[in-house]
Amino acid sequence: MGGGLRLAALFVPAQCWQRSVGTTGERGVARSTFIALAALAIGVPALVVAQDTPTYLPDGSLDMTQILPPAPVKGDPRYEADRRIFKATRHWLGTPRGDMATRDVRTGGPAMAEAFSCSLGIKLDPAMAPKTMKLIAIGGATANAQSRASKDFFKRLRPYQIDKGKTCQAPGELAGSYDYPSGHTTWGWTWAIILANLAPDRATPILQRGRAYGESRVVCGVHNYSAIEAGRVTASATYAAELGQPEFQADLAAARAELTALRASPAAPKPEKCAAEANLVALHIL
Numbered sequence: 001m002g003g004g005l006r007l008a009a010l011f012v013p014a015q016c017w018q019r020s021v022g023t024t025g026e027r028g029v030a031r032s033t034f035i036a037l038a039a040l041a042i043g044v045p046a047l048v049v050a051q052d053t054p055t056y057l058p059d060g061s062l063d064m065t066q067i068l069p070p071a072p073v074k075g076d077p078r079y080e081a082d083r084r085i086f087k088a089t090r091h092w093l094g095t096p097r098g099d100m101a102t103r104d105v106r107t108g109g110p111a112m113a114e115a116f117s118c119s120l121g122i123k124l125d126p127a128m129a130p131k132t133m134k135l136i137a138i139g140g141a142t143a144n145a146q147s148r149a150s151k152d153f154f155k156r157l158r159p160y161q162i163d164k165g166k167t168c169q170a171p172g173e174l175a176g177s178y179d180y181p182s183g184h185t186t187w188g189w190t191w192a193i194i195l196a197n198l199a200p201d202r203a204t205p206i207l208q209r210g211r212a213y214g215e216s217r218v219v220c221g222v223h224n225y226s227a228i229e230a231g232r233v234t235a236s237a238t239y240a241a242e243l244g245q246p247e248f249q250a251d252l253a254a255a256r257a258e259l260t261a262l263r264a265s266p267a268a269p270k271p272e273k274c275a276a277e278a279n280l281v282a283l284h285i286l
Helices: 002-009 014-018 024-042 076-088 096-104 109-120 128-156 181-196 200-218 224-241 248-264 273-282
Strands: none
Touching: 002 076, 014 224, 024 109, 096 200, 096 273, 109 128, 109 181, 109 200, 109 224, 109 273, 128 224, 128 248, 181 200, 181 248, 200 224
């Protein structure tokens, strides 16, 4: 587990680590922030989260295995629906929507910031928004803990393990990780609901992009559609539980002030890029 965090640390600005100098309390806060940003840098779903990775919820306070509907099994209509959707969506690979799904495989902070920049209406630079990135990183780690526990509980196979079909991600990269719920979708929807809260006037395009990010896993062929739905529920339920936590409330307020200031004099993403992305997001993949 520690190896993952050390790898992530290579991508975190040195000043984040330097802030650990100070009192014991200050060092603890700085360490939590550093670990959170390290998780963000590598991408929370790709990270084997260490025990000291900060989360917003106390252990045992939320159990998604009791909230999510059971994963589909043979004989369940949802199981056959998942199979039909997998087969019916293989044609997207090799198209611009398939290319978008391939880009959406990336989960690191810079890639996610780029993915949501058009919907947010500004060119989001993680280095310029540390408070926003901290909020998303810890929120993502909190939701990811729920996602991992549910994956290990339901042990649902991925679609390419049930039926033959092309994927946009090498199956070997997903070895040992189950299908239900989708960790990528949980991560992407966490980004979407947090950014929509911070920029409510942009909620519609942000949440549209969050939906499309999850659907990219279906286009890619590495998740069943039921896992996408479960990922969104996991992120939403975790967020709802976090709203009652004082630390989350404080970080949310700090991120809102930071992002409001950034949006006052924004660097705009390229209009042609955003127009092309909007056309892809608007596609119905089923």
